[in-house]
Structure formats: C-alpha cells, structure tokens
Amino acid sequence: xxxxxxEFFIFLPIVFILYWFVFKKHLKTQNILLLIxxxxxxxxWDWRFLSxxxxxxxxDYFVALKINTLEHQTKRKLWLSxxxxxxxxxxxxxxxxxxxxxxxxxxxxMFGYHMQSTWTLKVILPVGISFYTFQTMSYSFxxxxxxxxxxxxxxxxxxxxxxxxxxxxxxxxxxxxxxxQITNKRTFNYNQSVSGLKLILWGLFKKVVIADALGPLVDxxxxxxxxxxxxxxxxxxxxxxxxxxxxxxxxxxxxxxxxKLFGIELMSNFKFPYFSRNIGEFWRRxxxxxxxxxxxxxxxxxxxSRQGKYKTILNVFIVFLISGLWHGAxxxxxxxxxxxxxxxxxxxxxxxxTKYKNTVLAEHSKLPSxxxxxxxxxxxxxxTFCWIFFRSESITDAFGFIERIFTDVSYVSYSHxxxxxxxxxxxxxxxxxxxxxxxxxxxxxxxxxxSKGLRFVIYTVIIFCMLLFYDDNIDRSFIYxxx
Amino acid sequence: MMIILIDHLFISNFNIMKKxxxxxxxxxxxxxxxxxxxxxxxxxxxxxxxxxxxxxGVERWVPNQExxxxxxxxxxxxxxxxxxxSGYNSYRDFEPSKDKMELALVGDSFIEGFHQHYNxxxxxxIEAKLNGIEVYEIGYAxxxxxxxxxxxxxxxxxxxxxxxxxxxxxxxDDLTRNEYGILKERMKLESPMYRNLRHFxxxxxxxxxxxxxxxxxxxTTLLSLGQNNISIHKKEDVNTTRKRYAKYIKNFQNLxxxxxxxxxxxxxxxxxxxxxxxxxxxxxxxxxxxxxxGKKINQSQIPTTLIYDQHWNNHGRNIVSNLIxxxxxxxxxxx
Numbered sequence: 001x002x003x004x005x006x007e008f009f010i011f012l013p014i015v016f017i018l019y020w021f022v023f024k025k026h027l028k029t030q031n032i033l034l035l036i037x038x039x040x041x042x043x044x045w046d047w048r049f050l051s052x053x054x055x056x057x058x059x060d061y062f063v064a065l066k067i068n069t070l071e072h073q074t075k076r077k078l079w080l081s082x083x084x085x086x087x088x089x090x091x092x093x094x095x096x097x098x099x100x101x102x103x104x105x106x107x108x109x110m111f112g113y114h115m116q117s118t119w120t121l122k123v124i125l126p127v128g129i130s131f132y133t134f135q136t137m138s139y140s141f142x143x144x145x146x147x148x149x150x151x152x153x154x155x156x157x158x159x160x161x162x163x164x165x166x167x168x169x170x171x172x173x174x175x176x177x178x179x180x181q182i183t184n185k186r187t188f189n190y191n192q193s194v195s196g197l198k199l200i201l202w203g204l205f206k207k208v209v210i211a212d213a214l215g216p217l218v219d220x221x222x223x224x225x226x227x228x229x230x231x232x233x234x235x236x237x238x239x240x241x242x243x244x245x246x247x248x249x250x251x252x253x254x255x256x257x258x259x260k261l262f263g264i265e266l267m268s269n270f271k272f273p274y275f276s277r278n279i280g281e282f283w284r285r286x287x288x289x290x291x292x293x294x295x296x297x298x299x300x301x302x303x304x305s306r307q308g309k310y311k312t313i314l315n316v317f318i319v320f321l322i323s324g325l326w327h328g329a330x331x332x333x334x335x336x337x338x339x340x341x342x343x344x345x346x347x348x349x350x351x352x353x354t355k356y357k358n359t360v361l362a363e364h365s366k367l368p369s370x371x372x373x374x375x376x377x378x379x380x381x382x383x384t385f386c387w388i389f390f391r392s393e394s395i396t397d398a399f400g401f402i403e404r405i406f407t408d409v410s411y412v413s414y415s416h417x418x419x420x421x422x423x424x425x426x427x428x429x430x431x432x433x434x435x436x437x438x439x440x441x442x443x444x445x446x447x448x449x450x451s452k453g454l455r456f457v458i459y460t461v462i463i464f465c466m467l468l469f470y471d472d473n474i475d476r477s478f479i480y481x482x483x
Numbered sequence: 484m485m486i487i488l489i490d491h492l493f494i495s496n497f498n499i500m501k502k503x504x505x506x507x508x509x510x511x512x513x514x515x516x517x518x519x520x521x522x523x524x525x526x527x528x529x530x531x532x533x534x535x536x537x538x539x540g541v542e543r544w545v546p547n548q549e550x551x552x553x554x555x556x557x558x559x560x561x562x563x564x565x566x567x568x569s570g571y572n573s574y575r576d577f578e579p580s581k582d583k584m585e586l587a588l589v590g591d592s593f594i595e596g597f598h599q600h601y602n603x604x605x606x607x608x609i610e611a612k613l614n615g616i617e618v619y620e621i622g623y624a625x626x627x628x629x630x631x632x633x634x635x636x637x638x639x640x641x642x643x644x645x646x647x648x649x650x651x652x653x654x655x656d657d658l659t660r661n662e663y664g665i666l667k668e669r670m671k672l673e674s675p676m677y678r679n680l681r682h683f684x685x686x687x688x689x690x691x692x693x694x695x696x697x698x699x700x701x702x703t704t705l706l707s708l709g710q711n712n713i714s715i716h717k718k719e720d721v722n723t724t725r726k727r728y729a730k731y732i733k734n735f736q737n738l739x740x741x742x743x744x745x746x747x748x749x750x751x752x753x754x755x756x757x758x759x760x761x762x763x764x765x766x767x768x769x770x771x772x773x774x775x776x777g778k779k780i781n782q783s784q785i786p787t788t789l790i791y792d793q794h795w796n797n798h799g800r801n802i803v804s805n806l807i808x809x810x811x812x813x814x815x816x817x818x
Binding site for chain 2: 005006007020021188190193194197417418419420421424456459460463464467468469470471472473
C-alpha cells in the first residue's frame with residue numbers, strides 16, 4: 001500500500017478510529033490492532049513476504065531474551081552473531097545473491113575463464129527488507145550492549161518491528177526510541193495530531209509535486225543521455241537531486257506524521273540536507289536514521305575515532321562502502337558510497353567534519369552570507385555529481401553520462417519528448433528551495449507561521465500545486481522501496 | 484473508579500477529536516471553495532458543449548456554441564472550439580453546392596479536433612494544400628461506423644452535393660454495431676444530474692486529470708468481488724479474436740447494406756497496422772478505397788499525440804492532412 005494511494009486514505013482513518021475509539025481502553029488490544037494493520041499494510045504488496053518479517057521478529061525476540069540471560073561475553077556474542085547472520089542472510093539472499101554471483105562470474109571472466117551464470121535465481125526483492133532487518137538487528141545490538149532490557153511482550157515487539165508508517169522505507173527506528181512508546185499507554189494529543197497532519201500534507205507535496213513531477217524528466221534524460229548535450233545532462237542530474245530528496249524525505253514526513261496520529265514520535269530522517277555547508281553536515285542531515293545506525297552499530301564497534309587517525313579513516317571508509325552496498329546490489333551504489341567517503345575523509349583529516357554540528361544556514365540572519373551561499377552551492381554540486389552514479393543503470397552508463405557532460409559542452413534548451421512545459425518545473429523548484437529556506441530551522445514544523453491566514457494560504461497553495469502537477473499516468477511508487 | 488477514569492478519558496478524547504474533525508472539515512470546505520475559484524479563474528478545465536438528437540435521429544452538438552477544450556493539468560493543452568451552424572466543430576459553415584468542390588471528413592473525436600484551435604484543424608490544413616476545395620469536418624466524439632453511415636444516409640441530399648467523403652474508422656472500436664441506434668449511455672451525459680455536476684469545475688478538473696480513476700478502479704474491483712470474472716484478465720485466444728473479427732466484418736457489410744456506400748466518392752481513413760488482414764482483403768477485393776495513416780504516424784520520430792491524451796497533436800494532424808491531401812492530389816490529377 002502506498003502512502004499516496006486511495007487505499008491508504010481509506011485505510012488510515014479506519015485504523016485511526018479503531019485505534020482511538022474501539023481499542024483505546026486496553027493497550028494490548030491497541031497493539032494487536034497496530035500489528036494487524038501493519039501486516040495488512042505490508043500484505044497488500046505481497047502477503048507471502050509477511051513470513052520474513054515474522055521470522056525476523058521471532059528470531060530477534062528470542063535472541064534478545066537469550067542474550068539478556070547470559071553473563072558470559074562469548075556466549076552473548078555468539079547469540080548476537082546468530083541474529084546478525086540470520087538477518088544479513090535474509091538480506092543477502094533476497095537482495096545480493098544474484099549480484100554476488102554475477103560479480104564472481106565477471107571477475108573470473110576477467111582472467112580469461114568463461115563461465116556461464118547458471119546459479120542466478122529469479123528472486124523478488126521483498127519491499128522494505130533492508131529497513132526492517134536493520135531495525136530488528138538494532139534491537140539485538142541494544143540488548144547486547146545493555147542499552148535496553150528486552151521485552152517479554154511479543155505482540156508489542158512484533159508491532160515495533162512492523163509498525164506500518166515506517167515499515168517499508170524508514171526512518172529505521174531504534175528500540176530505545178520506539179519500543180517503549182509501544183509498550184506504554186498512549187493518550188490522544190490534539191497538537192500532536194495536528195502536527196502529524198501538517199507533516200503528512202508537506203510530505204505529500206514533496207512526493208506528488210516535486211518527486212513525481214520531475215520523475216518523467218529525469219527518466220528521459222538518464223535513459224537517453226547519449227542524445228543530449230551537457231546542459232541537459234546537468235539539468236537531469238539536478239532534477240534527480242530534487243526528485244530523490246522529494247521522494248524520500250516526503251515519505252519520511254508522511255511516516256512521521258502518520259505515527260504522530262497514533263501518539264508515537266519517530267526520529268527525524270531529513271533536516272534540509274541541501275542547505276549543508278560541507279559534506280559532513282550533509283551526512284548529518286541526509287537519511288539520519290541510517291547514518292546514525294551505521295555510526296552506532298558499525299563505526300563505533302570498529303573502534304570509531306579512538307584508535308588513531310588511520311584506523312578512523314579506514315572505519316569511515318568501511319561505513320561509506322557498506323552504506324553504498326546497503327542501497328542496492330549494483331556497483332553504481334558502491335561507487336557512490338566510495339565517492340562520498342573520498343569527499344568526506346579530507347574533512348575528517350582536517351577536523352572540519354563536525355564544524356557545523358549545531359547550527360543551520362543563516363542561523364542569525366535572514367539571508368545566508370556569500371561564503372555560506374557558495375559553500376551550499378559547492379556541496380550541492382558535489383552531491384549532485386555523486387547522484388549520477390546512484391541514478392545510472394550501470395557504471396558504464398554513469399561514466400558515459402559524465403563523459404558527455406565534459407565532452408559535449410553546449411547549451412540547448414531542454415524539452416521533454418511529450419512536450420511538457422518546462423518553465424513550470426523551474427518555477428516549482430525555485431519556489432520549493434525558497435520555501436525550504438524559510439522553514440530551515442525546524443524540519444518537523446513545515447508550516448510554523450504565526451499568522452493563521454498565512455498558514456491557510458500555504459495549505460491552499462500546496463493542495464493547488466498537487467492538483468496542477470498530479471499525473472495519473474506515471475509510476476507513483478517510492479524510489480527507496482527498491483532498497 | 485478505574486471505569487470512571489477511563490470513561491472520562493474517552494469522553495474528553497472524543498471532544499478533542501470532534502474539535503479536530505470539525506476544524507479539518509472547515510479547512511477542507513474553505514480550501515475546496517478557493518480551489519473552485521482558482522480552477523475557474525485560470526480556466527484549468529474544459530467546457531462541455533451541449534449535445535442533442537435531431538429530428539432525423541442524428542446525435543450532434545447544439546449549433547452555434549463555443550468554448551475551450553483543456554487536456555491534462557496546468558492547461559498544457561488549451562484550445563478554442565467553435566460549433567458551427569451544422570453542429571460540428573469547424574471554422575466554417577457547411578454550405579455545399581454543385582458549383583464548388585467539397586471534401587467531407589466524417590469521423591470521431593480525432594476529426595472533431597477539440598484538442599487544437601479550430602482555426603488550425605485538419606480540414607483547414609487540407610484546404611491550404613488543395614486549393615479551391617472546401618473541407619467540412621463532420622466529427623463527433625464517439626461516432627462509429629454506424630453513426631457515420633446513418634448520418635450520411637439521413638442527410639443524403641446534403642451529402643449528395645459533396646464531391647468526396649473521407650470516413651475515419653478504427654477497426655477495433657468502430658464496427659461493434661450492426662445497426663444504428665441512439666446511444667442512451669452517451670445521451671445520459673445530458674441528464675440534469677450530469678449537467679449540474681459539470682457546474683463544479685473543480686470536479687470536472689479532477690475527473691479530467693484522472694484523480695478519480697483509482698476510486699473507479701477500486702469500485703469496479705469491489706463490485707466484481709464474488710463474481711466469476713476470471714475471463715476479464717485472460718488474454719483473448721486466437722479463436723475468439725477470429726470470431727470477433729468476423730463479427731465486425733459482418734457488421735461492416737450489414738451497415739453498408741442498410742445505409743448504402745458510394746464507392747466512387749467515399750474513402751476510408753484507416754490505420755493499416757492496427758487493422759486485420761482479413762478486413763483489408765475485403766476492402767481490396769470489393770473496391771473500397773482507403774488511406775492508411777498508421778505507417779506514417781507510427782514511423783514518426785516526433786510524438787504525434789498530445790500530453791495526457793492519445794489524440795493527434797499538431798504534428799500528428801500535419802501527417803494525416805498531408806496524407807489526405809496527397810491522396811486527392813493524385814486522384815484529381817487522374818481525373
């Protein structure tokens with residue numbers, strides 16, 4: 001079930017009413033409702049893969065309980081390893097099996113041995129597998145590190161793993177934040193619900209208007225990059241930057257907003273990453289739940305920054321490499337991760353990676369300084385360049401795309417084969433950037449203006465834009481579902 | 484004590500939610516009102532001309548109306564239409580006589596051409612290429628072969644004055660009937676309910692951009708639940724296709740038999756690539772002349788259809804008008 005579908009707009013009010021009116025008196029029944037609703041939500045894609053979620057839930061539930069009973073470190077580690085192997089095994093089989101087989105065949109053929117790739121399987125990638133396996137693993141990790149006590153309430157734990165707003169594309173929640181909210185009684189809060197509805201509206205705008213509108217243009221430019229000059233290719237890459245941001249942050253906003261309707265607060269996943277002044281700041285603002293997951297469960301266990309500069313650099317490199325691989329079974333994602341590592345590491349060496357840790361662009365002024373402006377532009381350009389690898393179908397395509405940018409340097413006004421009026425998109429992006437700049441200080445309050453009248457005008461404009469850019473003919477699924 | 488506390492919580496929750504719901508409804512109502520105004524101010528949606536069935540049982544537009552046709556969102560395709568005194572979209576009135584040479588294009592929405600300014604129609608493009616010929620575009624959305632032959636038959640004295648008639652048919656869509664009858668489903672669109680609903684421009688806009696298609700699809704799915712509708716998604720087998728084609732061909736022959744067909748003056752406009760060989764053989768064997776637009780349209784490197792719509796865009800119309808012009812240039816030369 002997609003957030004931007006009719007099914008969801010029927011499903012959500014039904015669950016909401018049942019949750020607050022019918023099952024309100026007992027926390028247990030409320031959690032059972034959440035669990036059933038989440039399984040229905042997921043099952044609408046493919047009910048067969050519900051078994052994987054259930055399996056992952058059962059394994060981590062019992063592993064955590066077992067770890068908690070053990071004192072011996074080696075045994076605890078053994079059980080944790082079991083959870084990791086199981087979850088990564090699921091992920092590896094469904095997401096990476098064919099990739100590794102093909103890569104092995106390619107590697108062998110590089111040395112002159114020709115093998116036929118007969119081991120590849122027709123495996124369907126279960127939606128959201130990368131998200132929920134990481135969420136369940138984090139629970140076992142937290143119990144292992146004694147950050148939390150394991151729960152004995154299986155139903156609540158199952159509801160935590162499958163909580164439908166964030167099940168298929170995050171934010172990847174930690175048990176320390178989400179589980180106790182599920183195991184404790186929730187009360188209906190008017191302000192929280194209103195804030196949730198506002199986030200849903202803003203998320204829908206980002207998805208329907210920004211991401212979906214730019215989708216066909218990006219698809220055309222990346223598919224036919226051989227036919228376009230550099231100006232169009234740069235435009236395509238910039239459009240993709242906005243498309244992926246609108247798509248993913250839009251999804252996160254809807255997820256956070258929906259969770260609020262049920263009295264649950266999820267962590268922020270995006271904090272205006274394109275207003276970052278260096279790449280370090282970008283990674284503290286982009287897909288925060290994944291970055292912090294890697295930091296807590298990979299970077300820190302590897303030694304973090306405690307074992308000297310070279311080990312720190314190596315650890316950062318490993319994290320970015322895994323981050324790339326997490327995104328998809330393709331060398332394009334791995335190269336994307338490596339590129340980000342290469343850009344990030346110099347900042348780390350110079351000690352600049354945490355420079356803008358607690359500030360935002362134009363913190364104390366209405367406009368950014370010239371230095372800030374160019375820093376933001378520079379970071380955006382680098383990030384956009386890296387997205388070329390992320391978006392391209394293959395490494396060859398990515399390099400072909402980049403090569404044309406530098407070899408066919410010319411400007412030709414772009415027009416989509418279907419004849420879409422391009423000026424609409426340029427105005428849209430300018431409007432979007434301007435508005436995001438206005439709200440840059442609080443990602444959870446997109447309509448935080450004192451004047452009720454102004455707020456009403458903005459709601460109307462946003463809904464009007466949705467009507468203007470809604471396209472029934474395009475694929476409206478979310479990009480991150482494939483990860 | 485516990486029950487009282489829970490009841491209290493429930494009642495207070497209910498009141499807060501009532502407040503939330505009421506505010507939400509108020510916001511929605513105000514926003515809908517403003518959107519209705521915006522859709523009207525920016526003319527984002529199309530005007531619907533009024534249709535009627537005349538004394539001779541022919542369905543057409545009420546004469547002398549004008550308005551704007553809009554396709555898709557953001558008014559990306561916006562054009563004026565002009566229903567002439569005969570009830571068809573054209574820049575000219577139809578006044579055939581024996582002193583002039585006329586060509587009539589009889590067809591559906593592709594010939595009707597609401598999707599482009601009426602001054603830039605296929606007919607006008609042909610007139611520019613064939614000097615001295617008046618082109619009458621007798622197009623009406625949804626006309627099939629039964630509609631077309633019935634129209635020509637009922638207005639025989641009018642059509643007798645016209646030198647050449649091109650009839651646009653799509654084999655898959657236009658030969659499903661073996662006899663003409665007024666289509667009640669189409670005329671339902673003129674019922675008071677539909678007319679009143681069309682006053683809500685926002686509703687019309689939403690419908691046109693496909694915002695209701697998901698709801699429609701869901702309703703269809705729900706309605707078909709429990710029914711044995713497995714065959715709906717089944718690919719048609721060869722035998723069924725053959726039977727269907729045979730039926731369409733029989734319909735064609737039957738319609739020609741009932742209403743008549745002047746092979747000397749009438750030419751069919753068809754897409755050969757989407758027409759079965761069986762039907763093409765019938766046309767060839769029996770001396771039905773035709774113009775094929777499919778090859779040129781399908782070969783075009785530039786899109787020939789509109790955004791959000793499968794009707795011909797200006798380029799598509801240029802191709803079709805060129806083909807018709809070339810056909811008549813050649814045949815007039817021969818004469």
